[in-house]
Amino acid sequence: MRFIQKDSEPASFTTWKQQANENWQPTWENFQKPEKTEVLAALLQEQGYICCYCGQRISAPSSHIEHLKPRKHFPAEKLAYSNFLASCPGYPETENLEPKPLQEFCGHQKSDWYNADLLVTPLDPDCAAYFRYTALGEILPTIAPTREPAAKTTIERLGLDHSKLDRGRREAIEGLGLTNLLPNLTNREIQQFIDGLNQPDASGQLPPFCAALIYQLQSYLGGSS
Template structure:
């Protein structure tokens, strides 16, 4: 999970909310350009990675996610502080593979999560091993969040493991790890590396401590 420091609400959403009829559903059906502008604002804010799992996402392969779901919190459906971007969580692969594990928004549904990407220390509450497994570090809220979002399914584990492998066998003496950390979040083009926060954890805890 990546920490997102929310920016001011974009003008496209502010202008839309001032209309007589405004809802997330109405915006999706009647104002698709506003929704797409909002999506891009969210993507830039979080470096074009899924706020929950860290997978790379873009304008077409992402959804606008409500941290507090619309069904239970309709008053928050257009609140910018309740909006992030998520991957599709495997829902687009279920048609060809019914056993494909759902995760992130697709698994969360209407459930609440005790830790969200807006929780200031959220990245410190999850730990990762070299096999890509995520651990809750005996934190009850972290454990529940992992379960609700299904962040420890084998697909995500293997993808995190592959991302870590790019760093695992590098010779510590040949790498400037401070520079590598900066590259992970190099936001010149508003794009972070896939699984950026996992890579940061791995470098800080498996490489820098021996450097």
């Protein structure tokens, strides 16, 4: 999981909500194009086109607007941009399958669950510190006693240890050749590598599963000179 710095909501979304009058009120149910499309585009841009929870690559067709605080329990937050994230569909496969398979991870898997004490949120600047990643792509909770319960619960509730996500993280790590590359890098070179992974490319995209990649790099800091 990677920290998401929220931006201001799109001006079109603000204008749409300001049209409220005695005969019409903006609701989640009548929130449609073009405003909804523009909101999703803004979310994707501020997240670097990766899922808010698992970090895999997403686009407008392969994502949805996720409410961090579920609509069912927080009706006042239904149209709060500060409560919006872009999540992957949570399907075990990426193909357009019919009928749609069960959603097994991330936003749809989280569903209406919310616990402020046990949900690690990507809006927490320190969210990355709750998780560890192995070279095989597995996600594990931190061993820090004060954070381990929330990390473990979040992994379970959001299905972040799904085999598809393990495979994606492993392929990302292997794709960068980190296992063979890291022993030959100095601390300065590792830090430069980390800084690069934290920066969107020319198209505004972050590397998929960059949190796992950064964790692998950080695990070597201090071990080289």
